[in-house]
Amino acid sequence: MERAGHAAADLAESLAGTGGHILIVAGPGANGGDAFVTARLLRERFFAVSLVALTTSAATATQGADPDDTAAARVAFVAEGGELLESIPDDTPWALIIDGLFGIGLSRPPRERAAELISAMNALARRHACPVLALDCPSGLNADTGHAQPTTVRASHTLSFIAAKPGLLTGDGPDYCGQLRVDSLGLTSGAANPGTTAAATDSVPPREKPPSAPSAPLISLNTAEPPPEPAAQGHIIQRRSFARHLRARASNSHKGSFGSAVIIGGAPGMAGAALLAGRAALKLGAGRVYLGLLDERFGSVDPVTPELMLRPASSLAAQTADALLLGPGLGSGETAQRLMEQLCGGPVPLVLDADALNLLSTHPALAARVHSRQAATVLTPHPGEAARLLASSINAVQSDRIAAASALARRFNAHVVLKGSGSIVALADGRWFINTTGNPGMASGGMGDVLGGILVALLSQGWPADEAALAAVHLHGAAADRLAEAGIGPIGLTASETIDAARHLFNRWCAGAE
Numbered sequence: 001m002e003r004a005g006h007a008a009a010d011l012a013e014s015l016a017g018t019g020g021h022i023l024i025v026a027g028p029g030a031n032g033g034d035a036f037v038t039a040r041l042l043r044e045r046f047f048a049v050s051l052v053a054l055t056t057s058a059a060t061a062t063q064g065a066d067p068d069d070t071a072a073a074r075v076a077f078v079a080e081g082g083e084l085l086e087s088i089p090d091d092t093p094w095a096l097i098i099d100g101l102f103g104i105g106l107s108r109p110p111r112e113r114a115a116e117l118i119s120a121m122n123a124l125a126r127r128h129a130c131p132v133l134a135l136d137c138p139s140g141l142n143a144d145t146g147h148a149q150p151t152t153v154r155a156s157h158t159l160s161f162i163a164a165k166p167g168l169l170t171g172d173g174p175d176y177c178g179q180l181r182v183d184s185l186g187l188t189s190g191a192a193n194p195g196t197t198a199a200a201t202d203s204v205p206p207r208e209k210p211p212s213a214p215s216a217p218l219i220s221l222n223t224a225e226p227p228p229e230p231a232a233q234g235h236i237i238q239r240r241s242f243a244r245h246l247r248a249r250a251s252n253s254h255k256g257s258f259g260s261a262v263i264i265g266g267a268p269g270m271a272g273a274a275l276l277a278g279r280a281a282l283k284l285g286a287g288r289v290y291l292g293l294l295d296e297r298f299g300s301v302d303p304v305t306p307e308l309m310l311r312p313a314s315s316l317a318a319q320t321a322d323a324l325l326l327g328p329g330l331g332s333g334e335t336a337q338r339l340m341e342q343l344c345g346g347p348v349p350l351v352l353d354a355d356a357l358n359l360l361s362t363h364p365a366l367a368a369r370v371h372s373r374q375a376a377t378v379l380t381p382h383p384g385e386a387a388r389l390l391a392s393s394i395n396a397v398q399s400d401r402i403a404a405a406s407a408l409a410r411r412f413n414a415h416v417v418l419k420g421s422g423s424i425v426a427l428a429d430g431r432w433f434i435n436t437t438g439n440p441g442m443a444s445g446g447m448g449d450v451l452g453g454i455l456v457a458l459l460s461q462g463w464p465a466d467e468a469a470l471a472a473v474h475l476h477g478a479a480a481d482r483l484a485e486a487g488i489g490p491i492g493l494t495a496s497e498t499i500d501a502a503r504h505l506f507n508r509w510c511a512g513a514e
């Protein structure tokens with residue numbers, strides 16, 4: 001706690017500037033203890049500190065931490081002249097607000113005084129245009145799931161202690177955390193807390209985006225939960241997760257060296273989805289790309305990408321493929337269903353996206369066939385598709401994205417990409433990963449089709465399905481980030497532009513240029 005307070009005071013000092021007034025809100029548990037230590041240290045550094053505690057009584061209830069620590073931190077703050085205020089002083093021009101109300105121990109929606117304090121922090125931050133530093137986790141956000149309560153602190157900065165927690169990186173997490181930093185407090189995860197729920201032992205290198213780089217393993221600190229099975233570990237996707245497959249091409253290679261990708265979709269009115277997937281597969285290196293469009297009126301050539309081999313979808317069932325993508329714009333008619341039945345049992349790696357997932361959710365026989373496949377299967381649902389597959393609701397999926405993705409992976413014996421901010425990749429063996437690349441510019445039509453195309457391209461080039469899923473998701477988001485950094489988005493970013501950016505980045509990765 002003392003180390004957490006030091007780390008927080010250092011960051012607070014840089015955020016508040018000299019001579020500013022700092023408001024600190026302290027809760028009843030160890031997160032509040034961190035706040036008391038921070039307050040004491042900031043006072044020692046001559047900042048004007050106003051500390052408001054949720055409970056002003058000396059007795060503190062704590063959960064998962066030694067209650068004495070918080071009490072001792074409170075006593076030390078008071079002993080050095082700090083005052084516990086009942087309410088937030090009016091008319092102070094705050095330079096910084098520090099949220100030390102709840103961390104990983106949030107056990108219910110904040111109500112009454114807790115909710116009032118959170119609302120006040122948010123309102124004051126808006127009024128004074130000042131930064132809000134959340135200690136460990138913004139109060140109201142579930143650090144395990146990324147689900148935010150209606151009343152949650154909207155931080156501009158979050159300093160997470162020891163390790164990143166999953167909920168800071170997915171769902172609502174990134175929006176409420178602002179810039180995320182992780183301070184290991186000089187501890188390794190095992191030494192820090194023997195009761196960690198996801199005992200990832202390897203360290204996680206910096207994110208693609210430097211300002212918010214978690215530098216520690218992805219763990220949750222909630223000691224109330226039992227440790228999971230060793231396989232059920234969480235990690236942040238990093239280049240290292242799939243780097244062994246990033247390599248330059250041999251000089252003596254030919255198109256047969258990079259496989260044939262077959263993509264089936266594009267019912268009338270939805271040809272664009274299949275074309276985007278096809279173009280992405282081509283530009284990410286598949287040796288040959290066959291596109292089976294259900295809309296036979298489209299013709300036999302895509303004038304923009306004549307390299308794509310367009311065929312009637314029914315004729316592609318017999319095509320030798322190294323990897324198959326079913327679903328972009330597939331529709332849910334009889335033809336689509338028949339193609340699913342024909343192709344689901346095949347011996348090649350299979351990606352199911354979009355309408356193929358919807359068919360899966362309404363046809364139990366197809367679901368059983370997918371579950372018993374011998375070759376690898378990757379499902380790429382967005383939250384709506386995931387909800388249909390789980391016979392659940394989008395809210396339920398979004399309130400625990402890791403659980404939803406993991407449940408789908410078990411149910412279909414497949415690798416599952418649950419898309420959206422902080423995409424989750426749940427592998428069939430129980431491991432799960434969070435992706436930290438990508439931006440809201442990707443919330444535009446066709447972006448998921450591009451992901452499917454990238455994925456089938458890697459599979460056709462012989463990548464194992466688990467690493468292909470990790471790489472495709474990471475690359476897809478990183479390409480969109482590059483474009484956004486260059487001003488090509490986030491607003492108006494298109495799926496087609498993302499294909500070209502992904503090709504550029506993938507070539508650089510394979511050449512070892514970055």
Ligand SMILES: NC(=O)C1=CN([C@@H]2O[C@H](COP(=O)(O)OP(=O)(O)OC[C@H]3O[C@@H](n4cnc5c(N)ncnc54)[C@H](OP(=O)(O)O)[C@@H]3O)[C@@H](O)[C@H]2O)[C@@H](O)CC1
Pocket residue numbers: 001002004027028029030031032034061062063064065101102103104105106107108109110111114135136137161192193221
């Ligand atoms: N472990 C370590 O190694 C380290 C841990 N560290 C720090 O410890 C933090 C975890 O501390 P923690 O476990 O005490 O939980 P915390 O987040 O303070 O909240 C629990 C308290 O809040 C209460 N409460 C909950 N929800 C509520 C609500 N809606 N409305 C009202 N009350 C509510 C809850 O009450 P109860 O549920 O028991 O009734 C309990 O009193 C962690 O985030 C990090 O900051 C660092 O110092 C680094 C080393």
Ligand SMILES: Nc1ncnc2c1ncn2[C@@H]1O[C@H](COP(=O)(O)OP(=O)(O)O)[C@@H](O)[C@H]1O
Pocket residue numbers: 382418419420421422423437438439440441442443444445446447448449450451476477
């Ligand atoms: N806010 C966001 N942050 C990061 N990635 C996002 C965001 N919104 C969308 N994406 C990504 O963009 C893609 C959208 O896929 P999907 O919803 O299937 O789109 P479509 O059906 O239009 O092709 C997914 O890979 C998703 O993870």
Ligand SMILES: [K+]
Pocket residue numbers: 031099100101102103134135136137138139
């Ligand atoms: K907090």
